[in-house]
Amino acid sequence: MNIPFVDLKTQYHALKPEIDQALLRVLESSAFSAGPFVASFEKAFAQAQGVDRCLAVSSGTAALHLVGMALGLKPGDEVIMPSNTFFATAEGVSLTGAKPVFVDCDPLYYNLDPGKLERALTPASKAVFAVHLYGQPAPLGPILDFCQKKGLPLVEDCAQAHLATYQGRPVGSFGVAGCFSFYPGKNLGAYGEGGAVVTGDAGLHAKMAALGNHGSRERYVHQYVGHNYRMDGFQGAILEVKLKYLEAWTQARRRAAGLYRQHLAGVPQVVLPSEAPGARHVYHLFVVRAPRRDELKKYLEERGVGVGIHYPIPCHKQAAYAQGGHARGDLPVCEAYASEILSLPMFAEISEEQIAHVARLIGEFYA
Numbered sequence: 001m002n003i004p005f006v007d008l009k010t011q012y013h014a015l016k017p018e019i020d021q022a023l024l025r026v027l028e029s030s031a032f033s034a035g036p037f038v039a040s041f042e043k044a045f046a047q048a049q050g051v052d053r054c055l056a057v058s059s060g061t062a063a064l065h066l067v068g069m070a071l072g073l074k075p076g077d078e079v080i081m082p083s084n085t086f087f088a089t090a091e092g093v094s095l096t097g098a099k100p101v102f103v104d105c106d107p108l109y110y111n112l113d114p115g116k117l118e119r120a121l122t123p124a125s126k127a128v129f130a131v132h133l134y135g136q137p138a139p140l141g142p143i144l145d146f147c148q149k150k151g152l153p154l155v156e157d158c159a160q161a162h163l164a165t166y167q168g169r170p171v172g173s174f175g176v177a178g179c180f181s182f183y184p185g186k187n188l189g190a191y192g193e194g195g196a197v198v199t200g201d202a203g204l205h206a207k208m209a210a211l212g213n214h215g216s217r218e219r220y221v222h223q224y225v226g227h228n229y230r231m232d233g234f235q236g237a238i239l240e241v242k243l244k245y246l247e248a249w250t251q252a253r254r255r256a257a258g259l260y261r262q263h264l265a266g267v268p269q270v271v272l273p274s275e276a277p278g279a280r281h282v283y284h285l286f287v288v289r290a291p292r293r294d295e296l297k298k299y300l301e302e303r304g305v306g307v308g309i310h311y312p313i314p315c316h317k318q319a320a321y322a323q324g325g326h327a328r329g330d331l332p333v334c335e336a337y338a339s340e341i342l343s344l345p346m347f348a349e350i351s352e353e354q355i356a357h358v359a360r361l362i363g364e365f366y367a
């Protein structure tokens with residue numbers, strides 16, 4: 001049985017008539033860049049995430065960079081963030097000229113360890129970027145406490161955490177802004193590139209909207225040097241169709257995670273993901289820790305099972321950050337986990353039969 005890591009085709013076929021119609025509407029209206037379909041999606045997505053405002057943009061990386069620019073980050077500034085994240089979290093900061101200062105992750109939940117924040121703080125610290133990695137909310141309570149005490153804005157990287165909640169409240173609504181990605185494989189995925197920033201701050205929203213549109217609020221009048229980070233019309237139309245199904249897909253992912261737990265219960269070698277108290281994990285990824293990870297990965301791949309590693313190299317070990325001492329001290333937890341973590345196939349449509357098959361192969365490997 002071949003089991004892909006992510007299956008985008010099955011989902012498209014389930015929605016084909018609606019998606020195809022949405023695409024035709026964009027073609028007929030010629031609303032190709034931003035425009036009414038994007039505006040309509042922004043409204044629906046803000047509501048889904050429990051925030052007042054949403055700015056749809058061209059990618060999650062664009063969203064992170066825009067927030068950084070709008071907060072005025074510049075060379076000489078530092079931003080505290082986890083090293084255990086996709087590189088783009090750091091890139092969004094580095095593109096402003098500011099320096100990411102990486103901290104280690106929590107050994108149980110893999111998110112930023114709030115106990116490590118104080119040590120990373122310097123007079124140059126200008127913000128904290130927290131990531132809700134794999135779909136699990138970061139410990140927002142202690143992180144926000146720290147930010148409030150130190151007077152630092154919190155930015156949430158919610159690229160993997162659509163509809164995740166912390167103490168019942170959607171992620172993205174805790175910080176000054178929340179950044180989302182709609183990369184095709186994400187829980188809410190575009191058919192191309194896409195992202196969004198949500199915020200409750202009207203001024204920040206207006207500034208980001210201008211910065212993402214060549215620094216312009218009025219045609220051919222430019223207040224800032226910005227970027228073209230507009231979302232295209234097709235993605236807005238597609239995402240609005242797909243958003244209606246996101247809660248059902250999220251529940252399906254959580255069910256799939258439960259099935260993995262049942263089927264892997266007899267394989268003690270594998271460490272299953274833990275759900276943090278008060279956190280609604282939305283399982284963008286189902287990440288286990290496994291001894292002899294590389295051998296297990298090969299064993300599964302040879303038998304037609306798609307798996308991944310998120311991520312094999314923590315940000316502070318990347319060549320791009322080799323200069324400049326971006327981590328203060330070692331980050332032993334994420335360094336050790338980089339050689340143990342393995343992401344198993346996870347998508348809303350995955351069947352129990354597929355999950356049982358993956359679990360059986362893992363059991364066989366260790367037997």
Ligand SMILES: Cc1ncc(COP(=O)(O)O)c(C=O)c1O
Pocket residue numbers: 059060061062085086088089131157159160180181182183194195
């Ligand atoms: C945690 C995280 N941050 C940022 C991004 C960047 O998003 P994008 O690929 O849409 O630029 C991604 C996804 O790729 C991500 O997983």
